[in-house]
Amino acid sequence: MVSIKDVAKQAGVAISTVSKVLNGYPNVSEETKKKVNQAVEELNFMPNTVAAALSSKQSGRVALLLNLGNVSQAVDEINMQYISGTIGRAVELNLDVITIFDSMLKNKSLDEVVRYLRSQSITGLIIFGMSKEDKVLHRLIDAQLFKIVTVDAPLVNAVSSAIWIDQAAAQYDVARKTLKENEGNSILYLAGKKNGYVSGERIKGIKRLAEEEGLSLLVRNGEFSERLARELTFRYAKKKHIVVCASDLMAIGAMRALMDMDIFRPVCGFDGITLMGYAGQQMNTVKQDFGRIASEAVTELKRLLDGGEGRQIVLDYELVQMKYDDVLI
Amino acid sequence: MVSIKDVAKQAGVAISTVSKVLNGYPNVSEETKKKVNQAVEELNFMPNTVAAALSSKQSGRVALLLNLGNVSQAVDEINMQYISGTIGRAVELNLDVITIFDSMLKNKSLDEVVRYLRSQSITGLIIFGMSKEDKVLHRLIDAQLFKIVTVDAPLVNAVSSAIWIDQAAAQYDVARKTLKENEGNSILYLAGKKNGYVSGERIKGIKRLAEEEGLSLLVRNGEFSERLARELTFRYAKKKHIVVCASDLMAIGAMRALMDMDIFRPVCGFDGITLMGYAGQQMNTVKQDFGRIASEAVTELKRLLDGGEGRQIVLDYELVQMKYDDVLI
DNA sequence: TGTTTTCCGGAAATCGTTTTCCACAATTAT
DNA sequence: ATAATTGTGGAAAACGATTTCCGGAAAACA
Numbered sequence: 011m012v013s014i015k016d017v018a019k020q021a022g023v024a025i026s027t028v029s030k031v032l033n034g035y036p037n038v039s040e041e042t043k044k045k046v047n048q049a050v051e052e053l054n055f056m057p058n059t060v061a062a063a064l065s066s067k068q069s070g071r072v073a074l075l076l077n078l079g080n081v082s083q084a085v086d087e088i089n090m091q092y093i094s095g096t097i098g099r100a101v102e103l104n105l106d107v108i109t110i111f112d113s114m115l116k117n118k119s120l121d122e123v124v125r126y127l128r129s130q131s132i133t134g135l136i137i138f139g140m141s142k143e144d145k146v147l148h149r150l151i152d153a154q155l156f157k158i159v160t161v162d163a164p165l166v167n168a169v170s171s172a173i174w175i176d177q178a179a180a181q182y183d184v185a186r187k188t189l190k191e192n193e194g195n196s197i198l199y200l201a202g203k204k205n206g207y208v209s210g211e212r213i214k215g216i217k218r219l220a221e222e223e224g225l226s227l228l229v230r231n232g233e234f235s236e237r238l239a240r241e242l243t244f245r246y247a248k249k250k251h252i253v254v255c256a257s258d259l260m261a262i263g264a265m266r267a268l269m270d271m272d273i274f275r276p277v278c279g280f281d282g283i284t285l286m287g288y289a290g291q292q293m294n295t296v297k298q299d300f301g302r303i304a305s306e307a308v309t310e311l312k313r314l315l316d317g318g319e320g321r322q323i324v325l326d327y328e329l330v331q332m333k334y335d336d337v338l339i
Numbered sequence: 340m341v342s343i344k345d346v347a348k349q350a351g352v353a354i355s356t357v358s359k360v361l362n363g364y365p366n367v368s369e370e371t372k373k374k375v376n377q378a379v380e381e382l383n384f385m386p387n388t389v390a391a392a393l394s395s396k397q398s399g400r401v402a403l404l405l406n407l408g409n410v411s412q413a414v415d416e417i418n419m420q421y422i423s424g425t426i427g428r429a430v431e432l433n434l435d436v437i438t439i440f441d442s443m444l445k446n447k448s449l450d451e452v453v454r455y456l457r458s459q460s461i462t463g464l465i466i467f468g469m470s471k472e473d474k475v476l477h478r479l480i481d482a483q484l485f486k487i488v489t490v491d492a493p494l495v496n497a498v499s500s501a502i503w504i505d506q507a508a509a510q511y512d513v514a515r516k517t518l519k520e521n522e523g524n525s526i527l528y529l530a531g532k533k534n535g536y537v538s539g540e541r542i543k544g545i546k547r548l549a550e551e552e553g554l555s556l557l558v559r560n561g562e563f564s565e566r567l568a569r570e571l572t573f574r575y576a577k578k579k580h581i582v583v584c585a586s587d588l589m590a591i592g593a594m595r596a597l598m599d600m601d602i603f604r605p606v607c608g609f610d611g612i613t614l615m616g617y618a619g620q621q622m623n624t625v626k627q628d629f630g631r632i633a634s635e636a637v638t639e640l641k642r643l644l645d646g647g648e649g650r651q652i653v654l655d656y657e658l659v660q661m662k663y664d665d666v667l668i
Numbered sequence: 669t670g671t672t673t674t675c676c677g678g679a680a681a682t683c684g685t686t687t688t689c690c691a692c693a694a695t696t697a698t
Numbered sequence: 699a700t701a702a703t704t705g706t707g708g709a710a711a712a713c714g715a716t717t718t719c720c721g722g723a724a725a726a727c728a
Contacts, residue, residue, distance in 0.1 A: 033716085066715080353707060
């Protein structure tokens with residue numbers, strides 16, 4: 011394997027000089043740079059990222075932490091977009107990505123998690139979809155031992171950034187649109203996880219709408235479960251209701267229940283997943299571009315790794331209607 | 340960070356001795372082992388995998404190569420199962436996993452790919468869903484520079500194993516079952532990719548069935564596309580046909596087309612993805628356990644890395660009918 | 669011309685392991 | 699008792715980078 015040593019020999023310079031050129035340090039003359047770069051070309055040299063990671067604690071090894079909480083095909087789609095978005099951008103920024111699932115961290119103490127990450131020379135993390143209850147992750151962020159970007163969790167400090175879309179506003183918007191299109195004055199809201207950050211925000215949004223418009227509002231906890239949404243709809247949905255759901259999957263469950271009950275009332279969802287096209291009925295939903303969110307998260311993490319300060323980033327969303335033709339491939 | 344050096348000091352032995360204990364080498368007395376293990380406990384030591392990888396070219400860094408060819412939510416489900424299956428098992432076997440998408444390898448020469456893998460200290464690969472046309476990957480396997488496990492591609496040599504299910508038999512079985520349940524004598528077969536290994540095998544299976552049963556068989560290429568399956572069904576499906584599809588997604592497209600045409604004929608699919616539950620009609624399909632396949636692939640790769648010889652492994656499958664209740668979460 | 673400053677490039681230590689080789693002690697064989 | 703064998707642990711050289719520090723040449727200043 012061709013190493014930096016071979017490049018140095020070929021270029022007739024010292025190893026350290028090659029390293030400097032490669033990493034764009036100052037104090038290297040143009041002439042020397044040229045020699046080195048030429049040698050790199052000739053030898054087809056590519057630096058060993060493992061050695062680099064060992065040597066400088068800086069070299070970008072990054073963990074992607076996914077919450078596989080409910081495994082379902084709907085979530086699969088979202089997670090795949092997270093993963094491909096993350097890895098794609100990471101390659102562009104020369105970061106190595108290790109994918110980790112929350113299940114691998116279960117029953118681990120903070121100490122063990124830190125040790126595991128350190129043993130992998132990981133210096134940065136991107137955490138997707140973490141819940142309020144996850145004590146270990148919270149303490150991990152608090153400890154400020156790693157640069158962290160959270161997605162959909164408002165946790166910011168000196169070395170951690172947070173990326174999200176304004177869930178409350180989005181929920182408000184999509185429900186309001188559905189309402190206006192259908193002339194109702196009563197809402198059944200099927201919420202997500204009790205302890206989820208996004209769920210809480212979405213509830214705020216729907217409450218604001220109800221207040222502003224003077225609507226009656228019935229909130230039930232659907233745990234992001236299609237089955238539960240179905241059951242809750244059977245139990246609580248009245249003819250007057252517009253059913254607003256905290257996720258597309260729940261919206262599909264609700265819609266199916268309504269169809270079984272021969273009640274034809276509007277339902278709206280949240281996420282913009284493909285499955286919505288198969289729901290049998292066109293619905294409003296909030297489309298989040300998960301790939302872009304992931305890509306932004308990586309970009310932000312890179313900024314943190316380069317010494318940037320933690321901050322919040324709010325991304326935009328889009329209201330769409332999804333039907334079969336749109337999702338057909 | 341606590342290193343092997345600290346452990347050595349704590350245990351009152353040499354660094355090399357600690358390493359030997361950790362890696363289970365012989366020529367270490369029980370007493371010394373005990374001392375070392377105790378020190379490891381006390382210091383909460385965890386070896387730095389990066390340093391290990393650098394030092395011994397053996398230390399298990401493994402790449403997971405995914406073909407994202409058609410991105411669709413159906414494939415997302417499959418890929419997520421591949422990914423989680425791979426990573427889950429890899430953790431158990433102490434392997435690091437780097438996830439790579441085929442798109443990252445596009446337009447790269449064999450040399451570049453090899454260099455990239457080497458620069459990452461990757462010694463083993465698992466390749467999911469590769470096509471016959473992929474010259475670079477074929478040459479990569481031929482070169483025998485890396486231990487490789489292919490899934491659904493019959494490429495075996497001294498250092499590469501292949502894992503698959505018997506696609507021909509599975510296609511034969513599921514079509515035969517559907518046929519027997521419905522008393523037809525004519526098949527419209529919507530095939531997958533022209534150059535896919537699995538597609539070819541499945542065609543063999545359906546041909547054998549047609550021969551054995553004396554059925555008329557019309558084969559059309561559906562490219563694993565739901566849209567194309569839909570169009571082909573509109574164009575070619577006759578009342579007498581049973582429509583056999585090389586994937587669930589195509590089966591859904593075909594089923595929808597039939598419904599639009601008010602022809603009610605059986606359709607069968609292949610894969611066993613969740614989306615089948617939303618098709619509106621219960622269908623036969625072949626259920627492949629992708630998570631298990633991935634897990635077996637990792638196990639096999641580990642065997643190769645430990646010096647095992649390349650071989651073939653054939654996994655089993657299951658015929659199922661999928662309906663909404665089964666997929667509801 | 670002599671002194672200071674700036675600019676370049678190299679030598680060497682370091683990161684945390686693995687692995688080879690060697691020395692010593694303990695055991696066995698002669 | 700001496701020689702040969704074995705078992706056990708340590709010293710030290712890798713692995714391939716990064717990074718600190720230092721010395722000499724060139725440029726700037728006096």
